Amino acid sequence: AQKITQTQPGMFVQEKEAVTLDCTYDTSDPSYGLFWYKQPSSGEMIFLIYQGSYDQQNATEGRYSLNFQKARKSANLVISASQLGDSAMYFCAMREGNFGNEKLTFGTGTRLTIIP
Amino acid sequence: DAGVTQSPTHLIKTRGQQVTLRCSPKSGHDTVSWYQQALGQGPQFIFQYYEEEERQRGNFPDRFSGHQFPNYSSELNVNALLLGDSALYLCASSFIGRNQPQHFGDGTRLSIL
Numbered sequence: 545a546q547k548i549t550q551t552q553p554g555m556f557v558q559e560k561e562a563v564t565l566d567c568t569y570d571t572s573d574p575s576y577g578l579f580w581y582k583q584p585s586s587g588e589m590i591f592l593i594y595q596g597s598y599d600q601q602n603a604t605e606g607r608y609s610l611n612f613q614k615a616r617k618s619a620n621l622v623i624s625a626s627q628l629g630d631s632a633m634y635f636c637a638m639r640e641g642n643f644g645n646e647k648l649t650f651g652t653g654t655r656l657t658i659i660p
Numbered sequence: 661d662a663g664v665t666q667s668p669t670h671l672i673k674t675r676g677q678q679v680t681l682r683c684s685p686k687s688g689h690d691t692v693s694w695y696q697q698a699l700g701q702g703p704q705f706i707f708q709y710y711e712e713e714e715r716q717r718g719n720f721p722d723r724f725s726g727h728q729f730p731n732y733s734s735e736l737n738v739n740a741l742l743l744g745d746s747a748l749y750l751c752a753s754s755f756i757g758r759n760q761p762q763h764f765g766d767g768t769r770l771s772i773l
Contacts, residue, residue: 589764650702
């Protein structure tokens, strides 16, 4: 079974609109972390935002927020006021394990294209 | 403050050869992980090193091996290269701690002919 599922292979969004990228996960570990990374065409993976399984509030980082619904096992990324520079691949990832003994499992990604 | 650096940037090898990729972690980081990213896919976890030991391993054969040095830098070795090993190899580092994100290098693009 897929541990991280991203069901949107591609999305087209008008500039300045908000966009939600979907991510669902599956784990039996009560302690885990969820990450979103951005990968532009140049290839580098850029860390955007993190949510811990025990965090009570949804994480926010500037224009990025994470809509964490633990019971539904979803961790959607919301980008407000999208910009042309937001065009990239976006990956959701889940951390399992702990202190020096952990691994990240990535989804298949969503290619976001911002239209001027 | 230098981020994660990887070398070389690109590499071309032939089937059956061996390759070594190198990674220097971000300053202050003590944990290094390696990932393989095939074209159009998400990164796949290969292994993680902490305190010079392999701590976690993904579903990769023994042809993939690694090492971490006392200065926290790391190497990924792949023996008996196959065409399917062609991919972007990403190194990520982090500081040990539950809420610490992994920071990635720009990767090494390996092509097997």
